[in-house]
Amino acid sequence: MSDLTHLTISEARAKLRGKEISAAEITEAYLSAIERANPVLNAYIAVTADRARAMAKTSDAKLGKGEGGALEGIPLGIKDLFATEGVHTQACSHVLDGFKPHYESTVTSNLWADGAVMLGKLNMDEFAMGSSNETSYYGPVINPWRRSRLDTVVMPTTHQGDGGFVSAGGTKTERTLDNAQLVPGGSSGGSASAVAAFLCAGATATDTGGSIRQPAAFTGTVGIKPTYGRCSRWGVVAFASSLDQAGPIARDVRDAAILLKSMASSDPKDTTSVDRPVPDYEAVIGKPIKGMMVGIPKEYRVDGMPEDIEALWQQGIAWLKDAGAEIVDISLPHTKYALPAYYIVAPAEASSNLARYDGVRYGLRVPGKDIVDMYEKTRAAGFGREVKRRIMIGTYVLSAGYYDAYYLQAQKVRTLIRRDFENVFAAGVDVILTPATPSAAFGVADEDMNSDPVKMYLNDIFTVTVNMAGLPGISVPAGLDGKGLPLGLQLIGRPFDEETLFQTAHVIEQAAGKFQPEKWW
Amino acid sequence: MSVDLQTVKRVAHLARIAVSEEDAERMTGELNAILGFVEQLNEVDVSGVEPMTSVTPMEMKKRQDVVTDGDKAADIVANAPATEENFFLVPKVVE
Numbered sequence: 359m360s361d362l363t364h365l366t367i368s369e370a371r372a373k374l375r376g377k378e379i380s381a382a383e384i385t386e387a388y389l390s391a392i393e394r395a396n397p398v399l400n401a402y403i404a405v406t407a408d409r410a411r412a413m414a415k416t417s418d419a420k421l422g423k424g425e426g427g428a429l430e431g432i433p434l435g436i437k438d439l440f441a442t443e444g445v446h447t448q449a450c451s452h453v454l455d456g457f458k459p460h461y462e463s464t465v466t467s468n469l470w471a472d473g474a475v476m477l478g479k480l481n482m483d484e485f486a487m488g489s490s491n492e493t494s495y496y497g498p499v500i501n502p503w504r505r506s507r508l509d510t511v512v513m514p515t516t517h518q519g520d521g522g523f524v525s526a527g528g529t530k531t532e533r534t535l536d537n538a539q540l541v542p543g544g545s546s547g548g549s550a551s552a553v554a555a556f557l558c559a560g561a562t563a564t565d566t567g568g569s570i571r572q573p574a575a576f577t578g579t580v581g582i583k584p585t586y587g588r589c590s591r592w593g594v595v596a597f598a599s600s601l602d603q604a605g606p607i608a609r610d611v612r613d614a615a616i617l618l619k620s621m622a623s624s625d626p627k628d629t630t631s632v633d634r635p636v637p638d639y640e641a642v643i644g645k646p647i648k649g650m651m652v653g654i655p656k657e658y659r660v661d662g663m664p665e666d667i668e669a670l671w672q673q674g675i676a677w678l679k680d681a682g683a684e685i686v687d688i689s690l691p692h693t694k695y696a697l698p699a700y701y702i703v704a705p706a707e708a709s710s711n712l713a714r715y716d717g718v719r720y721g722l723r724v725p726g727k728d729i730v731d732m733y734e735k736t737r738a739a740g741f742g743r744e745v746k747r748r749i750m751i752g753t754y755v756l757s758a759g760y761y762d763a764y765y766l767q768a769q770k771v772r773t774l775i776r777r778d779f780e781n782v783f784a785a786g787v788d789v790i791l792t793p794a795t796p797s798a799a800f801g802v803a804d805e806d807m808n809s810d811p812v813k814m815y816l817n818d819i820f821t822v823t824v825n826m827a828g829l830p831g832i833s834v835p836a837g838l839d840g841k842g843l844p845l846g847l848q849l850i851g852r853p854f855d856e857e858t859l860f861q862t863a864h865v866i867e868q869a870a871g872k873f874q875p876e877k878w879w
Numbered sequence: 880m881s882v883d884l885q886t887v888k889r890v891a892h893l894a895r896i897a898v899s900e901e902d903a904e905r906m907t908g909e910l911n912a913i914l915g916f917v918e919q920l921n922e923v924d925v926s927g928v929e930p931m932t933s934v935t936p937m938e939m940k941k942r943q944d945v946v947t948d949g950d951k952a953a954d955i956v957a958n959a960p961a962t963e964e965n966f967f968l969v970p971k972v973v974e
Contacts (some may be wrong), residue, residue, distance in 0.1 A: 460954040586934045600934055629940045630933075698917040709894060716895070718967050723960035729970045734897035746896055750906060751913055753894040754882065763880070764917070769930035771923050776931065811909055812916045828934030853935060 362387040363556040367432055367613040370559060374421055374431045381417035381431025384559075385410050385475055388433045392477065392557050398879045401542075401552040403438060403496045404446035405478035413475040420473065429620055430473030435558035437549050438479045439486055440466050440604075441593035445476075449595040450494040451484045453740025454721040463593025464625045465562060465604050472620045477558050481548030484742045485712065486569055486597045489817035490800070490807065491547025493744040499547040501540040501577060501799050502555035502875040506533045506842040533842065535878060540799040540843070543573030543817070549607045550577040554875060560608040560617050564594060566601045567700055568795075568821030571833035574607050575794035575846030578835040578873035580614045580863065581607040583821075585854045586828035587632035589618075590625035598707035599630075601700075601825040610872060611834060611864045615639035618856065634854065642861040648682030650862065653787035657693035658820055660796060666839040667793045674791055674836055674847045677869040678862070688787060690778040695771050696823040701815060702755050702768035703826075708745075709752025715740060747811065776827040783852050789862050792820050794833040794846035820848060830856045834863040836870045844873050880918070881911045 362384045365373065373379045389407050396402050410433065417431035441447050441459040448454035462470075470476070483493040491499040508531050542551040546563035550573035553561050563570040565583035574581025582605045589604040596602060606617035619639050625631040654675060659668070679685050717723035717736030724739050726732035741749065755764035782790070796819055800807060807814045824831035830853070833846040847866060851859045882890070887907045891898040898906065952965040961968035 457958050460951070460957055587937070626940075626942065630935075630937070632935065632937065633940075692923070695920055695923055698920050701913060701917055702920070713895075717960060718969055719956075720958035721960070726970065729972050730895070731897075732970055733895040734892075737895055738897035741896065747906065747909055747913075749894050749896065750887070750890055750910060754886075754890045754910065754914075757890065757893060760880075766930055767920050767923075767925060768917075769932070770925040770928045771920055772931040773928050774923065774925070776934075810912065812912055815916075826934075 363391050365559070366609050367429070367559050367616050370432055375426060377421065381414040381421065381475060382411070384431065385414040385433050388477055388558060395555055395557055395879045399500045399502060399551050399555055399557070400497055401481055401499050401548045401555065401557055402435065402478045403450065403481045403548070406445055406476055409445070410475050410477050413470070417473050417475060427471065427473035428616070429469060431475060432473070432559050433475045433477050434469060435477050435480045435549060435552045435561040436466055437546055437562050437564060438482050439564050439595045440562055441595070442466055442476065442479065446479050447595070448495070449485045450482045450496055451740065451742070451745070452495045452722060453715045453737070457720050459593075461593060464590035464623065464627060465594065465621045468623055469562070469620050474620070480552055480561060483545035483547065484745050485595065485708070486545040486564055486566055487708070487744050487748055488544040489568070489572060489814050490541040491544040491573070492541060492802065493544070493742050495742060498802055499542050499551045500802065501542040501551060502879060503540060503577060503799060503843055504875070504878065505536040505538060505540070507536065508532070509534055535876060539802040541576070541802055543576035543799065545569040546573050546581070546607060550574055550579055550581070553577070553579045553607050553609060555879065560606055560613055562604060562621065563607045564602060564604050565825065566597050566704060567825050568818035570605045570607060571821045571831055571846070571848060572795050572817055574833040575835070575844070576799040578844030578875070579607050579609060580611050580832065580834050581605065582614050582618060582832040582856065582859065583824065583830065584618060584622060584856055585830045587630050588622045588830070588854065588856070590623060590628040590631045592625055592627040596711040598704040599711060600707060601704060603825070611860055611867050612640060612643050614832070615643060615860045632854070637857055639857060639860050642857045643864045645861050646682065647678065647862055647865050650683045650788045650858070651786050652678050652683045652685050653688035653782050653790040654685060655688050655690045655693065655790060655792060657690050658792040660819065663793070663796055664839070666798070667796065667845060670837050670845050670847065671791070671793050674866060677866055678791065681865045686787065688782045688790070690782065690823070692771065692774045692778050693823055696775050696826050697815060697819055699768040699771040699775070700818070700822045700826060701751070702764050703772065705748040705752035706756050706765050707752070709749045709756065712745070712749055772826050775823060779827045779829060789858050790850040792848045792850065794820060794848040796820065798839045798841070798843035798845055824850055829853060830859055832859040832863050834866050835873050836866055838873065880914060882907060882914065
């Protein structure tokens with residue numbers, strides 16, 4: 359049964375339609391994989407086994423009549439940020455204790471309408487604030503990848519019997535896994551870990567500054583943040599409304615294309631949802647990229663970047679060149695200001711969005727001597743450290759006398775960041791290639807990262823520009839570093855040109871191959 | 880710009896988050912580290928640059944001013960910590 363969990367969505371789709379396997383079988387395979395692995399990986403914070411079985415049964419009935427939808431019978435994991443009717447929806451925060459919405463997010467409604475099966479809700483950084491999935495109220499998620507080292511082992515000389523065969527000894531290399539636990543990245547760490555560890559066929563995720571692409575890079579999976587406005591934000595717990603976008607994490611580029619097609623829509627319930635048809639992203643996979651102009655931004659070569667990542671980037675350039683793309687050097691001069699501008703805009707929007715958690719309408723309430731005391735005690739007990747930090751920064755930069763110096767300045771810088779991209783696209787660049795992250799996955803409770811919030815924020819240095827400019831970006835696994843950990847490359851496209859991203863990412867995937875962790879859990 | 884302990888306490892009250900003396904001291908350091916990091920934005924020349932108000936240029940969608948939803952008071956209060964007859968209950972605010 360366990361090999362059913364190793365099928366990609368496109369493979370499972372073919373077998374389900376061909377009635378070689380049933381939705382019930384593949385669902386059971388995932389449920390037992392989750393039962394075994396979750397105590398170690400902590401990727402799921404709620405498993406909806408009964409609902410999964412009921413949905414699979416409905417799918418099997420539809421498949422039997424040849425009426426299956428695009429994702430009929432495909433078991434998925436859902437990030438805890440998406441409202442799912444009657445099911446745990448807490449953005450992994452204590453402040454939303456016990457919250458079970460009476461409505462369904464548009465993105466998940468779209469997936470169920472296409473026949474997907476819900477396995478459960480996935481762990482994440484609290485309110486999607488974090489880059490390591492360590493700020494969750496439900497504890498950290500563990501990356502299924504571990505560092506390894508290559509050892510040279512000396513083979514003993516052996517004799518077999520009198521005057522018989524003599525093995526000459528010599529040496530061989532063996533990979534030894536290190537026991538240290540690594541983070542899967544964040545904030546969609548549960549999504550990335552579950553997809554990489556075969557605990558769901560694909561997962562929903564969200565990306566405000568890199569929360570899809572960074573965990574995808576840390577786990578050898580594919581993650582795409584679509585253009586702002588492509589997926590409805592309705593029913594997705596809001597963090598920073600001008601930056602938040604939903605997208606999928608999947609095992610390969612084709613699966614990501616299949617999932618995004620179902621997740622994306624025009625939605626009257628989200629005023630920033632765009633009114634344009636959703637293309638068939640899968641149709642571009644395999645199309646040649648000959649003649650495509652690929653921009654290489656010099657500002658993404660940062661001090662202290664590991665050699666492995668520089669080498670990976672050069673390798674990516676070579677692959678695209680071999681496939682017939684034209685490589686051009688470009689400049690995006692305001693790149694270095696994206697992260698500081700983000701740490702004004704995102705907390706400012708968060709402080710406003712999170713004002714609603716007051717102990718009155720849902721979730722936790724800590725009694726106080728009057729209503730203000732109740733608010734203050736509820737929020738003090740309900741929010742974790744990182745969330746409080748960001749609310750405080752946001753409140754400060756929006757407070758009287760500081761608005762112009764911080765918020766207005768950041769929004770002007772944001773205009774310049776978008777202009778940088780508009781200029782290179784106007785000059786004919788079709789897609790931009792960069793590393794996805796400045797490092798591979800790091801350790802759980804890393805001292806450096808946890809003692810200095812700014813160090814943790816630097817994880818998003820290559821991804822955050824894309825959110826600031828509202829562009830689509832995809833992270834695709836491209837190789838392993840010296841310690842055997844996956845590394846990703848990022849492709850950035852024109853607004854609503856996700857097709858070019860899938861097309862180009864597939865070329866990288868074909869050249870690099872796919873990566874999966876050695877099973878230890 | 881940097882914040883002192885008093886400012887942190889004032890901001891915490893504005894954000895309606897109770898902080899202990901110890902929390903406030905720790906936060907002062909953390910907030911100053913972040914404010915120090917964002918300070919570099921001041922070196923950008925933004926003269927004549929419009930602040931971004933919408934990440935994708937689009938006209939705001941408007942809908943017909945008609946009732947499209949409703950009659951679900953019980954759903955709305957279903958998750959509240961304290962309710963009575965479809966009202967949210969809060970500590971007394973008016974004497």
